[in-house]
Amino acid sequence: MPKATVERLPLYLQCLQAIGDSETTVSSDALANVAGVNSANVRKDLSYLGSHGVRGVGYDRLELCAQLRRALGLTDKWPVVIVGVGNLGSALANYQGFDASGFNVIGLYDADPSKIGARVDGQRIKSMEDLELDIKKHEVQMAILTTPAGAAQEVADMLVSVGILSILNFAPALLKLPDTVKCRQVDLATELQILSYYQASRPT
């Protein structure tokens, strides 16, 4: 499946949930409108799921949701760890949407001894030693990295060494990782610079 299609699947799922229970079918036009994607792209993207809709009727909403969830691997909940509990880690720990999105935060971890034992959103912050043990015990494969930039590579290396295969990296550092590990970087400077490209390209 093309990378751009994969990156739009969560959006379609989110839109279907936003459209709500009142509709049993949804047209590609309606989905395109909510998602802000053109409807030919929507049909093309969904055809990769084997979902073609019915001309003049659209897609069965519940079936399409189920197909999207299967494609995204959301039929079971993924256990996830959050590593680094500063402001950003706390913000993510407080995020209420993990469960509905298909994820289960099994623990929050920090290297700072003064933070260990404190609670964020009802969860106790644990140590880096606990992190290693918990990843092995719960066979965790996904980690959210919210450490300072300087610590990110070292922590990532440790995570990989104990079995983590996917990292969502919020630390502003480019990680060197084995090819077997999938990493997505969320970087504030990058996002702002992409916007500033479009700002600077506006006709004046």
Added chain:
Amino acid sequence: MPKATVERLPLYLQCLQAIGDSETTVSSDALANVAGVNSANVRKDLSYLGSHGVRGVGYDRLELCAQLRRALGLTDKWPVVIVGVGNLGSALANYQGFDASGFNVIGLYDADPSKIGARVDGQRIKSMEDLELDIKKHEVQMAILTTPAGAAQEVADMLVSVGILSILNFAPALLKLPDTVKCRQVDLATELQILSYYQASRPT
């Protein structure tokens, strides 16, 4: 310029900065290696800047930095506002890289009267009334939205009404905006679901 190229330009700039001052030239292979992009793609992307490098030598590092900064509209600093000062807004306000990335946070704003006057990283949290005045006074065009999901659309509408043209939206809500406004959404659930797609697609 293709969207995928635009989205890689900040990465190249970051890599060139990571490579550091010791090198006067940089090859597409070296850049490809740091950026984790293949070198043919690097050359193609940079050709859109009119930058072709010299066979066997590479690119002049400083000139390439300058070209990237010009393309990204980073020759002047963009004034930016942060709206919503919860954990996430505080985390972003504490981010030390704005200045180096080409941005100047001119203010933090929140609708909660109990927060107004408190300081985050030395900046005083101001009211939504101040926000409107500051945007007009400083001709701010870029905003970072870190409100709760339920408030995001209303705040975005207000931002647009007073002149904001680019929004970096961290609130987990799909915004309806005029076509003239560029929005980038950073959404935790989306990022995790993209990772889980690749996790679920792994050969077992």
